[in-house]
Amino acid sequence: MNPVTGTVVAVLLSLVSAAGYALAAVAQSRLAAASPVQDGRGALRGLLARGQWWAAVGLNAAGALAHVAALRYGPLTLVQPLGALTLVAALPLGAYAARRRVTRTEWRGALWTLAGLVGLVAVTGPAAPGEALSLRESLVVAAATALLIAALASGRRPAGRK
Template sequence: MNAWGIAVTLSIAAATFHASAAVFQERIAGAHSASPARRLGTLRLLRRARWWWAVVLTGIASSLHIVALHFGPLTVVQPLGALTLVLALTLSAALAGRRVVRAEWLGVALTMAGLGLLLHLTTAEGPRIALSSSEVRALTVVAVGIMAGLVVAAMGAKRLVTRSLVHAAAAGVAFGVASAMARTVTVRMSDHGWTEAIAPASAIMVGLAFGGLLLAQAAYRAGVGAPLATLTIVNPIVAATIGLQLLGERFVAGAGGAVLAGLAAVVAASGVMLLARNRFIVAPRVPDKMLIAS
């Protein structure tokens, strides 16, 4: 298996763990809708052992994601994150004991078709470029600024759904930039050894990833469907933009390939939004015995 195939395989595995973590987080939020942790803020969840199981799943997914970025560019790895929503469909339906409806299968088909075309247009060849120190600093400042602005906007929103979607967008920015940092760390480690694992980019990557996790948990208060769809779309857009503009990544067939890639992204996004509109991941409240004990 070549590097491209390894990157795709690891990305699919990462999406599987991300889907499990997302559904688990939402069910925790639903099970504690009346609890102080729900009313007083996401940070209170740090005291709950149940929430840390979701963190473990996310950690496994993130580790697989980082390794995938060692073998493949952002333009290959990040779009496959859309599979998180598709995989969550099966898991959520199984937990709820119901069948997947026709509209949901259509959403799956559109998402898979868009991703298939997008992967066909990507290439694992080309220079392995890392962000420079100045680019790392600039991206961090921009990302934190955007995230802070979105959090402030969410605080001013009156509707829970609006707050959740804005938090999800902020989480998407955090995860997208964190992935760019991860790509930088893996390239630098390949070139200069393991000492790069303690470089500033590594610390920024971890900080953004954990911040994204907290923002995602805040977003899931209104259910996972629409917030996860928002995160799934924003994340690869941010990461792919960085990859194309700063890391020398490209699509095959030049400008024509880029246009086709854009169309493929629209098709995949349409499938994601169709899945979200059906709200298939909004899990019913479950008894505590169905969750891992605190």
């Protein structure tokens, strides 16, 4: 298989993986929230007795298998960041399942996630064995990350938090 075809297959399998994980997360979250029993063991037993829970576990397994298969065709530096699409996919799926609209704040978070994903994929390439950042490059990345975190942390806090 030529490298371009392998990359396309890796991306497609990564998208299938993210979709499987997102569907499973939404299903498991809704099932857990709807559980009538709230004490630890009873709630767990109740969930384990439901076929829907096991269907969600199957979606998680399918997502994991697609992820591993994607790693066969593409580098970790491509496949792993695409896993973050699980967060973006779960947002509208969860809202749809709850019969509500996605809020502007949630969309903004999804857009920041996508921007980070695009940035990460743009700066990473196929990693050659033994390839690593130099000390100087590592320090620049660490400093830029620290500055970004500080800038975001100093911004407006969500209502209700102090």
